[in-house]
Amino acid sequence: MHFRTRLVFTYSLLVSALIAILAFAFEIYNLRHLETRSLQNLDILCKNMSHQLDEIVRPMVFITEFLLSDSNTLSAITTLTRVERNAANSSYIRQAKQNLRVSLSTYCNGSNFYRVSFFSEKGDILSNNLQVPTTADGEADPGIVPLIPDAGEYMGKPVLVPAYIDPWNKRYPVQVFGILRLIMGNNAASYIEVQKTAASLEQIYNLNNTGSFLLAVLKGNGDIFYSQFDEKDNAALGELRGSLTHNGSISRFGGRLAASWYSPYTDTHTVVIQSRTGMREAVGDTTRMTIIMALCISLVSVAVITLLSRRITVPIGQLIQRIENTNLDNIEHDVLMDFRDDEFARLCQSYNALLKRLNTARLKEEQLGLLHLQAEFDALQAQVNPHFLYNVLNVISHRGVQNGDEVICEICEKLASMLRYSAGVSKRLVPVSEDVEYLKNYLYLLKTRYRDKLIYSLEIEDEVLRQMIPKIVLQQLVENSISHGFTGNSGIMRIDVKGYTKGRYWHVEISDNGCGFREEEKAKLESGMGKMAGALNEGKLNLDIGGMGFLNIYARFLILFGNDVIFRISDTADGAKVTIGSLMRKEE
Numbered sequence: 314m315h316f317r318t319r320l321v322f323t324y325s326l327l328v329s330a331l332i333a334i335l336a337f338a339f340e341i342y343n344l345r346h347l348e349t350r351s352l353q354n355l356d357i358l359c360k361n362m363s364h365q366l367d368e369i370v371r372p373m374v375f376i377t378e379f380l381l382s383d384s385n386t387l388s389a390i391t392t393l394t395r396v397e398r399n400a401a402n403s404s405y406i407r408q409a410k411q412n413l414r415v416s417l418s419t420y421c422n423g424s425n426f427y428r429v430s431f432f433s434e435k436g437d438i439l440s441n442n443l444q445v446p447t448t449a450d451g452e453a454d455p456g457i458v459p460l461i462p463d464a465g466e467y468m469g470k471p472v473l474v475p476a477y478i479d480p481w482n483k484r485y486p487v488q489v490f491g492i493l494r495l496i497m498g499n500n501a502a503s504y505i506e507v508q509k510t511a512a513s514l515e516q517i518y519n520l521n522n523t524g525s526f527l528l529a530v531l532k533g534n535g536d537i538f539y540s541q542f543d544e545k546d547n548a549a550l551g552e553l554r555g556s557l558t559h560n561g562s563i564s565r566f567g568g569r570l571a572a573s574w575y576s577p578y579t580d581t582h583t584v585v586i587q588s589r590t591g592m593r594e595a596v597g598d599t600t601r602m603t604i605i606m607a608l609c610i611s612l613v614s615v616a617v618i619t620l621l622s623r624r625i626t627v628p629i630g631q632l633i634q635r636i637e638n639t640n641l642d643n644i645e646h647d648v649l650m651d652f653r654d655d656e657f658a659r660l661c662q663s664y665n666a667l668l669k670r671l672n673t674a675r676l677k678e679e680q681l682g683l684l685h686l687q688a689e690f691d692a693l694q695a696q697v698n699p700h701f702l703y704n705v706l707n708v709i710s711h712r713g714v715q716n717g718d719e720v721i722c723e724i725c726e727k728l729a730s731m732l733r734y735s736a737g738v739s740k741r742l743v744p745v746s747e748d749v750e751y752l753k754n755y756l757y758l759l760k761t762r763y764r765d766k767l768i769y770s771l772e773i774e775d776e777v778l779r780q781m782i783p784k785i786v787l788q789q790l791v792e793n794s795i796s797h798g799f800t801g802n803s804g805i806m807r808i809d810v811k812g813y814t815k816g817r818y819w820h821v822e823i824s825d826n827g828c829g830f831r832e833e834e835k836a837k838l839e840s841g842m843g844k845m846a847g848a849l850n851e852g853k854l855n856l857d858i859g860g861m862g863f864l865n866i867y868a869r870f871l872i873l874f875g876n877d878v879i880f881r882i883s884d885t886a887d888g889a890k891v892t893i894g895s896l897m898r899k900e901e
């Protein structure tokens with residue numbers, strides 16, 4: 314398979330897989346977002362439906378309270394329920410009924426309510442609606458009994474009556490619902506009922522215009538007041554009553570999204586669910602959009618990859634052909650090719666430069682070998698000089714902003730001394746005493762930052778102070794202790810620097826009370842030092858040796874002292890210790 318074909322196939326497969334993953338994640342995100350938004354909409358809808366029912370019921374309850382607070386109405390009701398029905402009391406009974414009819418007709422507007430009625434166990438039926446069937450003498454027909462639920466258990470509180478067919482209107486049957494209230498304190502049970510047509514409920518509960526939502530209202534005792542559910546869902550709704558403990562207590566009903574709202578005014582739970590048809594439509598729209606987007610992006614990506622692969626492989630093929638035609642006879646001639654892309658032009662230039670280097674490599678091989686160690690030394694030295702500036706500047710800035718006192722002058726003076734020392738290029742090697750002075754300035758700056766949290770000591774013999782070492786070694790080792798040995802440590806930081814002689818060698822130990830070396834870190838450092846020593850012996854030391862850490866210092870010691878170098882890392886009882894040193898040299 315050609316490189317271009319593999320390139321197109323591989324990247325097309327990769328892009329397609331990535332797009333598929335992103336499309337799947339996007340689909341999941343959209344579905345969750347859609348579900349969250351749908352639940353929020355259901356909560357709002359459910360709350361609004363419950364409040365609208367409250368607003369319908371509120372004036373109906375008000376009428377019952379108003380009638381029961383009227384003295385004439387109460388007097389008429391008392392007469393009808395307590396006075397014996399005989400010829401002597403017939404005039405009182407007729408007058409009470411007349412007064413009650415006047416109250417019902419006066420206070421109850423027929424345009425707001427279908428009917429306001431009074432009826433009792435004694436067969437009295439009075440209404441503000443003239444459609445109540447009557448007997449031959451003009452009285453209401455007691456043979457027609459309205460729907461009377463068990464209202465006694467509510468102790469005179471308004472009872473919400475579900476929709477039923479009005480039994481008093483035989484000519485034009487009308488479905489009504491109402492508020493029924495038991496009148497307390499009488500010998501015979503009597504009731505006031507305020508009715509409205511069931512059509513007023515349909516006006517507020519008309520959610521089926523799109524077929525997306527279904528609604529049901531469950532009374533506090535578990536009876537269904539109103540429902541758009543089927544029989545199976547109505548049965549499940551009765552079992553759900555125990556879960557409707559508070560508003561928003563359900564989010565699922567029969568595998569569909571649902572919301573509930575409780576109205577303490579009417580003692581009803583309003584439950585709204587999103588129908589399966591509505592859910593499928595919403596999810597289907599999201600899925601179709603995701604698939605279309607994924608396909609479009611995939612097609613565009615494959616087309617772009619194909620064009621880019623051609624743009625890449627054609628110049629490479631031309632360059633390969635020219636390289637194959639290059640031999641020792643024409644190695645001195647440059648390869649001339651006109652590339653539109655800078656990368657391929659630089660590749661051609663690099664190949665021409667390679668030819669020139671090959672032509673002169675053998676002549677310069679010995680010179681490069683002699684300059685190799687010197688170049689490595691200079692590169693390592695150059696890495697050290699600017700490294701500490703950032704930390705010191707932070708100390709100065711922090712101290713100046715917080716205090717604004719004269720201490721800043723001392724900090725600046727110490728910094729200036731350090732900069733002069735680190736920026737100097739006239740000497741690659743310095744006495745230990747000069748590096749100790751540089752370290753003292755650095756420790757002073759650390760002390761201004763950490764104050765009493767930092768404790769340090771310097772004990773170095775005079776003989777050691779006269780030995781020569783590369784610049785900025787001691788400071789770097791102390792900085793490593795501060796940076797790595799006290800990570801996450803909020804206690805006292807102690808740094809001890811000791812210099813002593815032992816036999817023909819001088820030693821400098823830097824120890825701390827930090828966390829010590831981790832086993833994997835220690836093994837990695839020791840392995841790196843071993844590889845570096847082997848590379849130096851073979852003349853193949855790599856300049857990129859890991860920045861400003863232990864390996865940098867070890868490389869400089871290797872270049873300077875060779876096999877006489879002492880460089881050890883170890884853990885102590887309360888921290889870590891680094892020991893450096895070499896064979897003592899006489900003063901020149």
